[in-house]
Amino acid sequence: MCDERHLTTCSICRGLVTVVTPNYDLRGMCKDDEVPWKQKLIDSMEFLVEDSGEFEIDDCLENVAPLIVLKAKNVQGMRQFRQVVSVLVQTMSTSDIFDWISVLQFGNERELIIMTSKMIDDKLFLETQKALWVFRMVH
Numbered sequence: 001m002c003d004e005r006h007l008t009t010c011s012i013c014r015g016l017v018t019v020v021t022p023n024y025d026l027r028g029m030c031k032d033d034e035v036p037w038k039q040k041l042i043d044s045m046e047f048l049v050e051d052s053g054e055f056e057i058d059d060c061l062e063n064v065a066p067l068i069v070l071k072a073k074n075v076q077g078m079r080q081f082r083q084v085v086s087v088l089v090q091t092m093s094t095s096d097i098f099d100w101i102s103v104l105q106f107g108n109e110r111e112l113i114i115m116t117s118k119m120i121d122d123k124l125f126l127e128t129q130k131a132l133w134v135f136r137m138v139h
Helices: 024-029 035-046 046-052 065-072 078-091 096-103 109-128 132-138
Strands: none
Touching: 035 046, 035 065, 035 132, 065 078, 065 096, 078 096, 078 132, 096 109, 109 132
């Protein structure tokens, strides 16, 4: 005896569904809940998770997340800072950049501030010349 209440039909063609499989096309169209930059930040701050339990990372930290990762990994090499600060100068306000550098208390803060100031000056000059593309080329 067949129980018709448990039979499923296709919502489009109304045919009987005999096998249920994942819809990989739909999965590809759906947005993944895990945001890569947040996961990278969380991974670099493993020590904080162990000590204080759970914490929330707000979306407004996306631009500054690479700088926080450098602090968490205790990076001192100016090459890595140069790449991160170059992006920050293009996406954040000057005061926010300097506030974050100050808050994170890098060991090489003096050099970092000098480099950031130079990049900001370069950006401001190149904006007046309508040649911001040169900033992206040299930094």
